[in-house]
Amino acid sequence: MKAAVVSFPGSNRERDIMMALERASGVKPSLLWHGDAEIPDTDLIVVPGGFSYGDYLRCGAMAAHSPVMKALKEKAARGTPVLGVCNGFQILVEAGLLPGALMRNASLKFVCRQVHLRVEDSQSLFTNAYEKGQVIRVPVAHAEGNYTADEDTLKKLEDRGLVAFRYVAPDGSLSPEANPNGSIRAIAGIFNDSKTVLGLMPHPEDATDPHAGGMDGFGMFKSLVNALH
Amino acid sequence: MKATVHVTLKPGVLDPQGQAIGHALSGLGFAGVNSVRMGKFLELDLAETDKAKAEAAVKAMCEKLLANTVIESYRVEIR
DSSP: OOEEEEEOTTBOOHHHHHHHHHHHHSSOOEEEETTOSOOOSOSEEEEOOBOGGGGOSSTTTTGGGSHHHHHHHHHHHTTOOEEEETHHHHHHHHTTSSOSEEEOOTTOSOEEEEEEEEEOOSSSTTTTTSOTTOEEEEEEEESOOEEEOOHHHHHHHHHTTOEEEEEEOTTSOOOGGGOSSOOGGGEEEEEOTTSOEEEESSOGGGSOBTTTTBSTTHHHHHHHHHHHO | OEEEEEEEEOTTSOOHHHHHHHHHHHHTTOTTOOOOOOEEEEEEEOSOOOHHHHHHHHHHHIIIIIOOTTTEEEEEEEO
16 A cells, blocks of 8 residues: 655644554555645555644645645545545645534643544445444544534434544443543544545554554554555 | 735634633623624735725635635625
8 A cells, every 4th residue: 555645834743644554554655745736646645633834724724725735636536545634634624625624622722632432434445444333542632623514514424424433431432521622423533425535633643553552543554454455 | 905804603603712711701800791702803905906806806715715614704894
């Protein structure tokens, strides 16, 4: 699996996710810069976490209109899988590749801690190494991860099984304490209609080392390698 | 021409910052503040001299970048 990681001024998690991708696939991903107008042929495009453009105006708003995102949108429209993590999720939402919006955390605080996620769908490029309903432990680190969308969008996400992950208690049950940011319906990650684009606030790439953070996030990278070889 | 843009959260969208400001105001003894909604204010200096064209251009800017119309609404004034 050949992956390209797109970075912007202020991205800071690109190395984490490149290490996780390489650990799973054995292939070193390429790193692209926001001004690149073209993306070479690749099996997967990743938009990593960080604070692109200093989070000015709105998180992800500036990055969403950078030259590389135009190329990314064209690739995504032709079916190239795209993964957006944290700020990457915010950028994909601002770019219109995923519905809804990510607002300031309900607590108004930057939240940096381990959370539990329930895998809502194991039939995707990104989640096939997990079981449906499996609970995984991965970290979050963000101040604007409070997912919201209008009722019609939420209904569509639920009806079509496009909610990828929800914040849950360790036993898999929903509870307000388990939701770190106030996201509506405890949504932590969503797919686009064709399930070729996934955006999520938590950092699976930071749970891919038994010595640092555990291995629960590795399943996502294993899934991608399973699907994309 | 000068354009001013107010960007505010749509009615019904939870505004935790506005709520926190409201709590702070009541903590300072300012009674009777029923609610606070926080937004953004932008000033643009435009080369355009035609008012209608300027307004159309700024509205396009709002739709594309300045506001996230999923959660925010905007108001444009041209002077």
